[in-house]
Amino acid sequence: MLSRKACNPVVSSRELFGLSAGDMEGRKKRLRGMIEFTAILRPSNGDDLVVNLHDDGQVGANFCNDDEIVCGFSEEESEGGDDLAERSEATDSDDEELYEKSIIDSESEEDDDNSSAQIDVEMDDNNGGPIDDLLQNFKEYEARSAYFERFEKKHHVAVELCRLLRQTKASLATYDTMMQWHFWATGKLREGQPVSTHPDYISREKLFKMLRRRYNYDQKKWTMIKEIILPFSRARARIVLNDAQAAMQSLLTDPRITDEDYMFFNDDPFSPPPDHLDYIGDLNTGRSYMETYKALIKNPSKEILLPVVFYADAAVTGQFVALSVTAVQFSLGIFSRIARDKEHMWRTLGYIPDYCKVASRGKGFFKQTGHADAPMAYQNTYLENEGEDLGEVSKVSAQDLHAMLEVILASFIQLQSRGFYWDLHYKGITYENVKFVPFVTFFKADTEEAEKLCGSYNAHTATVSQLCRYCECPTDDSDYHLAQFRLKTKNRIQRLVDRGDEDGLRALSQQNIKNALYEFRMGQHSDQHIHGSCPMEMLHAILLGIFGYVRDMFFEQCGPTSKLAEEMNALATEAGMRLARQSERDMPKTKFAGGITRGKLQAKEHTGILLCILAVLCSTSGEKLLRDRKKKNFAEVGLVEDWIRLVETLLEWEEWLKSPLMQYNHVKYRLQYKHQYLMYLMRVVGKRQAGMGLKLVKFHSILHMQQDILNFGVPMEYDTGSNESGHKKTKRAAKLTQKRQETFDEQVDIRLQEEHLLEMAKEEMNGREVRNYRQGHYHPAQQPPKIEQPCLGGAKYEAYKHQNGNNCIRLTSRANKKEPLGKIESQLVDFLIGLQEKVSDYMGTVPLHTLHKRDGLKFRASPKFMNEIWRDWVMIDWGQDGEQACKLYGFVDLTQIPEDSSIEYGGIAEVGPGLYAIVESSFVIEDEDGESDHLFVPIRKDVLEITNNMVSKMQFYLADVEAFLRPLVVIPDMGGNSNDYFLLKSRQDWRERFIDYLEAPNHEYPMEVID
Ligand SMILES: [Zn+2]
DSSP states (O other), rough: OOOGGGGGGGOOHHHHHOOOTTTTHHHHHHHHHHOOOOOOOTTTTTOEEEEEETSSSSSEEBBBHHHHOOOOOHHHHHHOHHHHHHHSSSOOOOOOOOHHHHHHHHHHHHTTTGGGGGGOOOTTTTTSBBBBBHHHHHHHHHHHHTTOOOOOOHHHHHHHHHHHHHHTOOHHHOOHHHHHHHHHHTSSSOOOOOOGSSSTTEEEHHHHHHHHHTTTTEEESSEEEEEOOOOOTEEEEEEEEOOHHHHHHHHOOTTTTTTTGGGOGGOTTTTTOOOOOSOOOGGGGHHHHHHHHHEEEEEHTTTTEEEEEEHHHHHHHEESSSSEEEEEEEEEBBOOHHHHGGGGGGGGEEOOHHHHHHHHHHHHHHHHOOOHHHHHHTHHHGGGSSSSOOOOOOSTTTTHHHHHHHHHHHHHHHHHHHHHHEEETTTTTEEEEEEEEEEEEEEEOOOHHHHHHHHHHOOOOOSSOOOSSBBOBBGGGOTTTTTTOOOHHHHHHHHHHHTHHHOOOOOOOBBBOOOOGGOOOOOOTOOOOOSSSSOIIIIIHHHHHHHHHHHEEEEEHHOOTTTHHHHHHHEEEEEEEETTSHHHHHHHHOOTTTTSSSSSTTTEEEEEEHHHHHHHHHHHHHHHHHSTTTTGGGGGGTTHHHHHHHHHHHHHHHHTTTOSOOOOOSSIIIHHHHHHHHHIIIIIIIIOOOOTTTTTTTHHHHHHHHHHHHHOOSSSGGGGGGHHHTTHHHHHHHHHHHOOGGGHHHHHHHHHHHHHHHHHHHHHHTTOOOGGGHHHGOOOOOOOOOOOEEEEEEEEEEEEEOOOOEEEEEEEEOOTTTSOOOOOOOHHHHHHHHHHHHHHOSSSOOOOOEEEETTTEEEEEEEETTTEEEEEEEEEGGGGGGGEEEEEEEEOOTTTTTOOOOOBBBBSSOSSSSEEEEEEEEEEOOTSSSOOOOEEEEEEOOEEEEEEEEEEEEEEEEEEEGGGEEEEEEEEESSSSSTTTEEEEOOOHHHHHHHHHHSSOOSSSSSOOOO
């Protein structure tokens, strides 16, 4: 055992301050001589010393062992929730003797070949067969589990309380307070009796200790700490790691995973990919999977190809303390894309420390001031020799990241290189001793991260020789829509690095680094390796960028500060407001109170902005304004049409890119030319002048999209949007830490593990225990969602005849305050009175409702809803008269009418019992050539009379709500006839229009040479 003395620093501040700032080497040497420190490794390891460096310079040391505790002056810490302190707190007397006995054997065994030592072991990737430990370890855990204590009521109570506290973001200390209260309130405690003396009380620490054991979360394999000296900054990085084998086992045995989460061809884990697939969907339909299968699977009856997908992205936590967590996570491609969208399908291998901050200038400056607090406050940065110095020194800052990645990925690389055995349970069958052959399919990351991973330059200025991380396209050709250049490959870049060929690397815009990801075994479909395996985020980054350029180009052509631009902006904003109030709720955000001209686009806004611009381009006012602006661009013949075509195609393109399935032929043989044409259209119509024109990475990237889809499946596969939702959990975990840079990653990791353990406990309460994985977990069939009966709601109006003979209407009830008193068309009141008279034999007044709900949809018909008229449109099947878009004015309940009433009203010959809507109908306005081939289809409302370009007599119909076909998006034609509108085609139609575009012969889309 270590004595307390060993951890006390013996620093002479006088000596420290005697140093000149520049004397780095000398200082280091002297520091080495002066301070006695012990290497800091795994806090949870049974025999490691943990040194806590406090902000005030106090040093606390804990001897960490599961069952024993020793020194440490960290009382303050345990209150605040320091894990190191908590975990090492004097632990309860263990009543699970049987268990203890059973683990002694297995633990001693483990110690021999222990995987916890893996990270220190030299890799011998190519030696030895597949790894057996993972399966062996699980079997031992199974055997051990026979001795587990029963999961009783008291455990349920403790788990539920912990879960509740997590959900309410309560501090960790709340647990004991709540427990005290619980036992007191249920009369289990005598006055003044501390809760800890009650036999049913379980401390937080004891609970998690038990859960760890119960769900095989061996502390030696989780939240390991490794410290290294970064090769460039020479700063010390403290890296938090999880063992890849443990993480893999945890993922494979997660009881939340159902059979439907897997995707095997023909429901058979050993089934090879079919020879000719006519579609592209999940990643196993991509070339990367297919080719790698052919290359690596030698024994198809025993081996299963295991695609591994990585993800890394910084999650910024907290509003005030901007500490970010960058977790390196992985999931598996034997799970479907939809399954991988779930947060519990990912495991974390490690965290990239926020190292830039450690080595920040501010701190360096403080150090140099010679203030008395400086040396202790920043001893972490002084003590550069205290981590494991890998002996590497680099002149390139990017090397730091890769040095850290190397540490984080080490245990995974070993697992990947040798493969491993596993018992796979799938659809009621346990496939024993299958050999998993892992390969890294792709690394999901945003553009900036991806460039770092590939070691390419982050700068995107004109002085950089190549902007693209995929290919050798010179910056100057980045806007060329027919560009075709050699792809960057691992071998080529590795050769240049080996030779130290700085010029050669600079020519490729590649950093001279040792790329940690080169250790990955990646797809065998190409020799690009990581340079072709960080697929572009088409659905976010690319579209966001490109849609943004298109908006900017549009206003650039209007004249950025012109009156025209102002008017266009006003019209677009107005159109956006109208587009936001529709029965079709599946719409992009179109409400931009501040206008659409300026401002950085947020994700999810780019579609709406283009839609607003399109609405203006189509509207009578918009078109007129553009054409009238003589001498300007838009007076040119056909330019407005070109703009419409460009914007429409972009919107349709996005919709198609979001498809879960694509036809193989479309992607393979059609897409590239049509992408080039789209780029051509942007160049010709957009004529971007600002900045570097269209010499932009995102623009050029369009040329690589086809390859990405062919290689890795549909764009949704590698969209990072789904992972970002997982940040919530990280943020919640971050709140429960001390928010200190030094231990932040570690505490976040422990909190996340605790949350995981609580979820496992919840699963156990539902009858699914991790240990029963090999027998399979039972998941009850999902209850089909309740079918809601169509009904009326909202505000209720009643029409009546006033004594003076006038038709009047009053608001009789309303569902909420959103529907205040307003005005209503007299003709509508007349129509309602007319109806009332017709049905008076069967019912009294007929109230007019403003809301109809059916099939989970809401249709509004309110004369005043939140201070504005809100009247939805709906597609109605008029039988022989076909389908028409109809505007809703209200709903009436006529269920009391008998079947044979023979009432004729509102265009219906025999009104039967049922719910009805009062509507106006419309028809499509066709062009001279009989077509209306646009996303916004012009329609005209049926009216009885128009006076002075205003509708003076409306035409109402009764429509059975059962004839409602689908919700619609309809906006008025701004500046057009008073009864003219535009009907927006459905998103499904957008997608189909893009498919039509793909299928059309290329010669219909000729591209001329652009000078
Ligand atoms: Zn390129």
